[in-house]
Amino acid sequence: MPEVKMTVNGKPASGQIEGRTLLVEFLRENLGLTGTHVGCDTSQCGACVVHVDGRAVKACTMFAAEAEGAEVKTIEGMAEADGTLHPIQQAFQDHHGLQCGFCTPGMVMSAAALLAESPTPSEAEVRDYLEGNLCRCTGYHNIVKAILAASGQDVSRIAAE
Amino acid sequence: MYAFDIERPATIADAIKALGSGETQALGGGQTLIPTLKQRLAAPERLVCLSGIKEMQGICTADDGALCIGGGTTHATVAAGAGAYPALAALAGHIGDPAVRNRGTIGGSLANNDPSACYPAAALGSGAVVITSNREIAADDFFQGMFTTALEDGEIITEVRFPVPEKASYQKFEQPASRFALVGVFVAKYGTGVRVAVTGASEGGVFRWSEAEAALSSNFAPGALKGLALSADGMISDLHGSGAYRAHLAGVMTRRAVAAAG
Numbered sequence: 001m002p003e004v005k006m007t008v009n010g011k012p013a014s015g016q017i018e019g020r021t022l023l024v025e026f027l028r029e030n031l032g033l034t035g036t037h038v039g040c041d042t043s044q045c046g047a048c049v050v051h052v053d054g055r056a057v058k059a060c061t062m063f064a065a066e067a068e069g070a071e072v073k074t075i076e077g078m079a080e081a082d083g084t085l086h087p088i089q090q091a092f093q094d095h096h097g098l099q100c101g102f103c104t105p106g107m108v109m110s111a112a113a114l115l116a117e118s119p120t121p122s123e124a125e126v127r128d129y130l131e132g133n134l135c136r137c138t139g140y141h142n143i144v145k146a147i148l149a150a151s152g153q154d155v156s157r158i159a160a161e
Numbered sequence: 162m163y164a165f166d167i168e169r170p171a172t173i174a175d176a177i178k179a180l181g182s183g184e185t186q187a188l189g190g191g192q193t194l195i196p197t198l199k200q201r202l203a204a205p206e207r208l209v210c211l212s213g214i215k216e217m218q219g220i221c222t223a224d225d226g227a228l229c230i231g232g233g234t235t236h237a238t239v240a241a242g243a244g245a246y247p248a249l250a251a252l253a254g255h256i257g258d259p260a261v262r263n264r265g266t267i268g269g270s271l272a273n274n275d276p277s278a279c280y281p282a283a284a285l286g287s288g289a290v291v292i293t294s295n296r297e298i299a300a301d302d303f304f305q306g307m308f309t310t311a312l313e314d315g316e317i318i319t320e321v322r323f324p325v326p327e328k329a330s331y332q333k334f335e336q337p338a339s340r341f342a343l344v345g346v347f348v349a350k351y352g353t354g355v356r357v358a359v360t361g362a363s364e365g366g367v368f369r370w371s372e373a374e375a376a377l378s379s380n381f382a383p384g385a386l387k388g389l390a391l392s393a394d395g396m397i398s399d400l401h402g403s404g405a406y407r408a409h410l411a412g413v414m415t416r417r418a419v420a421a422a423g
Contacts, residue, residue: 002167018164019164019165019166019167019207019208020162020163020164020165020167020198022195041199042196042199043192043195043196043261046258046260049260052263055237055263056259056260056263057260057263057264058260058261058264061191061192061195061196061261061264062191062195062264063167063188063191063195063208063210065167065169065210066169066191066210066212066213068169068213110259110260113259114259129259131258131259131340132257132258132259132260132261133258
């Protein structure tokens, strides 16, 4: 079996893989990073979103071999080493941006990619950017609110519906 | 997925060499091919991954003003970097979702020629030239029916060259679950005439609506299409819409595209 090498959350990672090993399988099964979830395995739900060289991708729709030499960031790489949550994670907690939490890793990674591209997005931009992230609990309102709050915008007048 | 080997060449020459033997399949961004492999609808012995080929990525302008897009360029890169052709940038920016646009490529989309994909409408509607590893193919000759193109085994799209029109617009009526085009129409007005390409509607894949092109070439206004209608014969009929519905929708989206192009 061929070997793949990449950087995951700032640390070198490598392992023996099959050609058909998906990036999400490599992260979860070889590296034990189970924060990245597999919701649908059909490229639709976005629970598996991670960053590859700074860009949000669905880790269930990319082979591990394609990430050779790449910088990968997963949900485990978001909080500080001392456990302090990333501002987006904190905003999800503060604004009840999750219920069951299954979609949350993908939501947070997509939100981080959006805020890197557009630091103070409008509500419409946030909703548009989350097109590929499905949540079956919240109805999205508090997720959108949390992302707007994480961008430093005043959300006190946005009511949850 | 069935098991296969995977190769990741760094140059076009190495990719062609790798594609030349056995049951091999080129892998672009994988946003269609990987789900297809998961469903065991394809079983190649070997995948040749094109995403590591830097010489196939990026956007530039040719001496004649045409916009040249590398075959391995992602939708996100085209959306952000094809400002010289705003209708094309807008089309690329509405394919799939952001994460899909960060992986999916123009070459992969055109080579797959899904009957509901957006890019074939842009290529045919612009009279683009598809440049492969060994020849140049006019868009009019490239698309040969649903999931069928002029590409031969082992041939890959290295670049697509789009003449930039005076005005253009792509209007997509999304199938609300898949977000693919239920019907999409690309209209482009050039000095030499107007081109109209329809995707999502026909069992034969993307096609040009020549009656609409003639009418719009003499009068580029939505009203010029009055009285023109496509036949429902040969249109896709499924649970999302009948052939007659799609034929009607193509007329509506063409008028919207002309109005939006201004």
